[in-house]
Each structure stands twice: as C-alpha cells, then as structure tokens.
Amino acid sequence: MAIQKVTVPDIGDYKDVDVIEVNVNVGDVIEAEDSLVTLETDKASMEVPAPFAGVVKEINVKIGDKVSEGSLVLSVETNAAAFAETPQPAAPAATPDVAPSQTQSTQVIDVTVPDIGDYKGVDVIEINVKPGDQITAEDSLATLETDKASMEIPSPESGKVIDVKIKVGDKVSQGDLVLTLEVTGATAVAPAPKQPETKEVATAASLVSQAQPVTAVEATDVHNTNAHASPAVRRLARILGVELARVVATGRKGRITKEDCENYIKKAVQAIQSGSVSSGGGLDLLPDPQIDFAKFGDVEVEALSRINKLSAKNLARNWVKIPHVTFYDDADITDLEVFRNAKKSAAEKAGVKVTPLSFLIKAAAVALKDYPRFNSSLSNDGESLIVKKYFNIGFAADAPKGLVVPVIKNADQKGIFEISREIMELVKKGRDGKLKPDDMQGATFTISSLGVLGTTAFTPIINMPEVAIMGVSKSAIKPVWNGKEFTPRTMLPLSLSTDHRVIDGALAAQFLTRYCAILADLREILL
Ligand code: CAO
Numbered sequence: 262m263a264i265q266k267v268t269v270p271d272i273g274d275y276k277d278v279d280v281i282e283v284n285v286n287v288g289d290v291i292e293a294e295d296s297l298v299t300l301e302t303d304k305a306s307m308e309v310p311a312p313f314a315g316v317v318k319e320i321n322v323k324i325g326d327k328v329s330e331g332s333l334v335l336s337v338e339t340n341a342a343a344f345a346e347t348p349q350p351a352a353p354a355a356t357p358d359v360a361p362s363q364t365q366s367t368q369v370i371d372v373t374v375p376d377i378g379d380y381k382g383v384d385v386i387e388i389n390v391k392p393g394d395q396i397t398a399e400d401s402l403a404t405l406e407t408d409k410a411s412m413e414i415p416s417p418e419s420g421k422v423i424d425v426k427i428k429v430g431d432k433v434s435q436g437d438l439v440l441t442l443e444v445t446g447a448t449a450v451a452p453a454p455k456q457p458e459t460k461e462v463a464t465a466a467s468l469v470s471q472a473q474p475v476t477a478v479e480a481t482d483v484h485n486t487n488a489h490a491s492p493a494v495r496r497l498a499r500i501l502g503v504e505l506a507r508v509v510a511t512g513r514k515g516r517i518t519k520e521d522c523e524n525y526i527k528k529a530v531q532a533i534q535s536g537s538v539s540s541g542g543g544l545d546l547l548p549d550p551q552i553d554f555a556k557f558g559d560v561e562v563e564a565l566s567r568i569n570k571l572s573a574k575n576l577a578r579n580w581v582k583i584p585h586v587t588f589y590d591d592a593d594i595t596d597l598e599v600f601r602n603a604k605k606s607a608a609e610k611a612g613v614k615v616t617p618l619s620f621l622i623k624a625a626a627v628a629l630k631d632y633p634r635f636n637s638s639l640s641n642d643g644e645s646l647i648v649k650k651y652f653n654i655g656f657a658a659d660a661p662k663g664l665v666v667p668v669i670k671n672a673d674q675k676g677i678f679e680i681s682r683e684i685m686e687l688v689k690k691g692r693d694g695k696l697k698p699d700d701m702q703g704a705t706f707t708i709s710s711l712g713v714l715g716t717t718a719f720t721p722i723i724n725m726p727e728v729a730i731m732g733v734s735k736s737a738i739k740p741v742w743n744g745k746e747f748t749p750r751t752m753l754p755l756s757l758s759t760d761h762r763v764i765d766g767a768l769a770a771q772f773l774t775r776y777c778a779i780l781a782d783l784r785e786i787l788l
Pocket of ligand 1: 619
C-alpha cells in the first residue's frame with residue numbers, strides 16, 4: 262500500500278485554471294483514467310484523469326479553486342509500492358494553418374484544421390459561424406470531437422466569413438480546409454498566424470494528443486450530470502445562467518448545442534411573459550390560438566380599458582396560482598330582509614340606502630374574527646401565514662371602465678348605516694372614476710355580489726393575497742322544511758372560494774356555516 266499524490270499535469274501555458282467539477286469523493290475506488298476533476302479555461306475544458314487505480318484518500322481541490330501545473334489534486338491509496346508519473350509528451354504546437362491566397366489589402370485566406378495531435382478523421386460536431394458573419398480573431402469557428410475530447414477551432418484573424426467548407430458530421434484532419442475568410446488592412450498584408458494568438462488553441466488541441474493525463478474533453482454541467490456540451494456552449498450557458506442539466510439536447514450523441522441553450526431561454530422567457538410560470542416551473546401551455554375572426558363574418562375591434570387590462574392580468578395570475586375550491590350554501594335571510602325593510606324609513610332619514618350588501622359585509626367581519634385563518638395571507642416565500650388583526654372588506658362594484666373593488670375599512674367596528682353610507686360613497690366615486698388607491702387597498706376579504714343581476718352560483722376568483730372570497734347570487738323565496746312543514750323562506754345563494762393552500766375543506770365548511778348562521782340571525786353579531 263502506498264499513498265500517491267496526483268497533481269495537475271502539463272496543461273500547456275495555462276495557469277490558474279478554474280476547477281469546475283470534482284468528480285470523485287473521499288473513499289471512492291477509482292480506476293486508472295477515471296476523471297478526477299474538470300478544469301476549464303476560456304477556450305477549453307479538460308479533465309484530469311487518474312494516473313492509476315486506488316482509493317481516494319484526500320481531496321485537495323474544490324470547485325472554484327484555481328490550479329496550475331503541479332497543483333495537488335488529491336491523494337490516492339494504491340497497491341503499488343511506487344508509481345512513476347506518466348511522462349508528459351511535449352505539447353505539439355497546433356497553429357491554425359493560414360495560407361494567403363492574395364496579396365491585396367483585402368484578401369481571402371484559407372483557414373485549415375490546425376495540428377490536433379495524432380487524431381485523424383475527427384468528427385465535426387458544431388459549426389459556429391456562417392457565410393457573411395463578421396468575426397474576430399479567436400472566435401470559435403467549429404467544434405471537433407473525438408471519443409476523448411472536444412476542441413474548438415478558433416479563427417486566426419478577424420474578418421468576414423466567405424464560405425464554410427465543412428459541415429456537422431464531416432470528419433476532418435489536420436490541414437483540411439475549414440473556411441475561407443476575407444481579411445482586410447494590416448492583417449491582410451501579414452496573414453501568417455501570430456504565435457501568441459494561436460497558442461491557447463495550440464494548447465487545447467495538443468491536450469488531445471497526449472496519451473494521458475490531461476485531455477480537453479467534452480463538458481458536463483456543474484452539477485455533474487450527464488449533460489454534454491462543447492466549451493463554447495458551456496460558456497454561453499454560463500453567460501445566460503442556464504443550468505445545462507435542464508436543457509434538452511438535440512445534438513449528435515446527446516450533446517447540447519448553442520441552439521438548445523437559446524431555445525431553453527426562449528421558452529423560459531415566453532413562459533414568464535405569458536404568466537404561465539410561477540417560480541420553479543412552467544405550465545407548458547399551448548400558444549394562444551391565432552384566428553382571423555373576420556373570415557367568418559363582420560367584426561368590430563374594441564379597445565380594452567386600462568382597468569380591463571389590469572384586472573385581466575390580476576385575475577389570470579390569481580386563477581393560475583391559487584388552487585381554488587368553491588363551496589356553496591344558501592343563507593336564510595328571511596328575518597334579515599324583514600329587519601332591513603323595517604329600517605328603510607330610518608335609513609332614508611339617515612340619508613342612506615341599505616341593501617343586503619351592508620349586512621353581508623358586517624357578517625363577513627364577524628365570521629373572519631371567528632376564523633382568523635380566513636383573514637390571513639401566505640407570506641411570499643410560502644413559509645408562513647400573516648394573520649391580520651383588522652377586518653377590511655372589499656366589494657366588487659361595476660363601474661363604467663370596468664370592475665373596481667373598493668374597501669370598507671374596519672367593518673367590524675362599523676354599524677349597518679355607516680357601512681351603507683360608505684358603500685354608496687365608494688360606488689359613486691367608482692362610477693365617477695374618482696376612487697383613490699387608498700380606497701381600494703388593504704382588503705382582507707372580498708365580497709362579489711351579483712345581487713339583483715341573477716345567477717344561482719358561480720366561482721369567484723380570489724383576490725390575491727387574500728385567501729378567500731364570497732360570491733353572492735340572487736336571493737329567492739324557496740320552500741324550506743322546518744321539521745313539520747315546508748315554509749317559504751328568502752334564501753340567498755352563496756359561493757365561497759378558498760385558497761386550498763391555506764384553508765382546507767372542513768374549515769371552509771365551518772366558516773360558510775357560521776356565515777349563514779349570522780345572516781340567518783343577526784343577533785349572532787352581538788355574541
Ligand atoms: N339578491 C336579491 N336582491 C338583491 C341582492 C341579492 N343578492 N343584492 C341586492 N339586491 C337588491 C337590493 O336590495 C336592491 O333592491 P331594493 O332597492 O329593493 O332594496 C337592488 O337589488 C339593487 O341593489 P344595488 O345593486 O343598488 O345595491 P347593492 O348594494 O346590492 O350592490 C354593488 C352594490 C356596487 C355591488 C352593485 O351595484 C354592483 O356593482 N354589482 C355588480 C358587482 C359585480 O360585477 N360583481 C361581479 C364581480 S366578478 O366579475
């Protein structure tokens with residue numbers, strides 16, 4: 262048994278190269294050639310393979326470290342008493358061959374595959390430019406792949422791509438023509454490659470030719486999944502903030518291409534813009550149907566009001582994000598109506614019109630006090646409930662420019678006449694377009710009354726961040742069994758939508774029953 266240290270082998274002229282993956286753990290049994298860590302420069306990613314088999318005893322690098330040749334990577338316990346480090350073949354210079362074809366100040370040069378070591382017939386897996394592209398020196402022209410490595414062919418010069426001579430799937434070797442490039446000015450006069458400019462490429466390419474220990478290899482994403490992508494794509498992914506493990510690969514041998522990354526971003530942006538995602542995922546909705554309605558008959562296009570558009574966005578978000586459950590019941594408001602009618606003249610004297618809505622608002626404040634969870638909101642992180650100690654009831658009101666929801670503040674502390682007066686004032690303001698933001702803010706619960714308009718039931722949409730809403734349909738006199746006989750009672754249909762994340766069915770049923778009880782016997786308010 263011996264403890265052997267594994268260091269970063271010859272990686273050409275690179276220094277302080279990023280460690281982007283650590284592929285083993287302490288205790289792992291490894292074979293010779295297993296990948297230990299992945300390094301990445303701005304031009305290539307490369308793996309440090311194990312020079313021998315053994316058990317990993319200690320890891321001396323972590324993601325984010327910067328290493329150079331000779332940096333300690335890890336220690337391995339081996340069976341061998343000693344080991345000889347594999348000699349590093351000198352890195353062959355892979356200078357892209359550039360042959361001038363003209364001598365004018367603008368000239369077209371041939372860019373050929375540089376020295377890629379012993380490899381021949383290497384697969385072209387990506388073409389990164391097209392005719393007409395203006396490129397700068399060092400831009401990646403194409404990506405090649407062997408069974409051990411992927412590497413990019415950088416442009417030796419800045420210029421305009423005239424013709425691309427290779428395509429994905431081709432097999433190329435050193436000296437094969439990649440493309441023709443129109444270069445101008447001083448560069449054109451001296452088209453021979455400058456050594457320092459091509460050196461990085463030379464290093465990346467040369468890595469391939471080494472029997473071991475370092476190869477410029479295809480990349481995996483930082484989460485160590487099996488996502489495969491070239492250095493250029495990895496770089497793009499990093500710039501765009503794309504997690505490669507999430508991208509659907511369409512390239513050869515399951516590789517992620519530049520287009521895959523772009524498509525991923527495109528879909529994500531579309532999903533966000535259409536509002537079909539919450540944090541963490543999309544609904545993958547079909548695009549909206551595009552229909553030319555005029556094909557089927559006359560049409561007229563009406564512009565939506567600002568309120569219409571705003572409400573639409575809010576409603577769509579609330580409907581998609583909140584798991585609604587709606588509960589239905591009828592409240593017996595026979596006695597309430599008797600009482601309300603009895604108070605009509607008193608109300609008139611007080612200058613107010615009392616409708617069932619005032620009682621519905623008052624009863625809501627009382628029921629909310631009894632069931633505080635209904636008077637809460639989910640915190641934005643979904644970790645807690647914010648239970649409010651004030652009882653502000655919003656009510657939906659029809660206004661010429663669209664639906665508005667003014668709020669009766671502290672309804673628990675107000676009498677029926679006061680609530681009625683406020684309703685009248687707010688409704689008037691709404692119809693005159695004079696509601697202020699404060700008139701419509703701070704609701705803890707909302708009532709949507711279709712009142713006299715009709716309907717027997719509907720599903721009101723919760724007004725986020727509230728967790729419940731009461732829908733009110735048109736009251737009707739119905740026969741109700743009192744234990745001995747059917748009697749005519751004025752029944753008010755109620756539809757209570759709740760946010761199932763906060764309120765479960767049993768609690769909703771209790772709340773609705775309590776609400777009906779308050780409306781059936783207003784003395785409940787006194788308790
Ligand atoms: N069942 C039967 N009659 C009802 C009723 C009900 N649920 N609610 C109210 N009424 C009666 C009233 O008692 C009144 O009759 P009387 O004059 O005989 O007393 C009559 O209907 C008209 O009431 P109103 O509409 O003037 O007043 P209101 O307080 O009931 O409603 C308001 C005010 C602002 C809610 C209403 O005008 C309105 O805009 N409703 C539409 C709200 C809406 O669009 N909701 C849907 C939202 S989701 O798209």
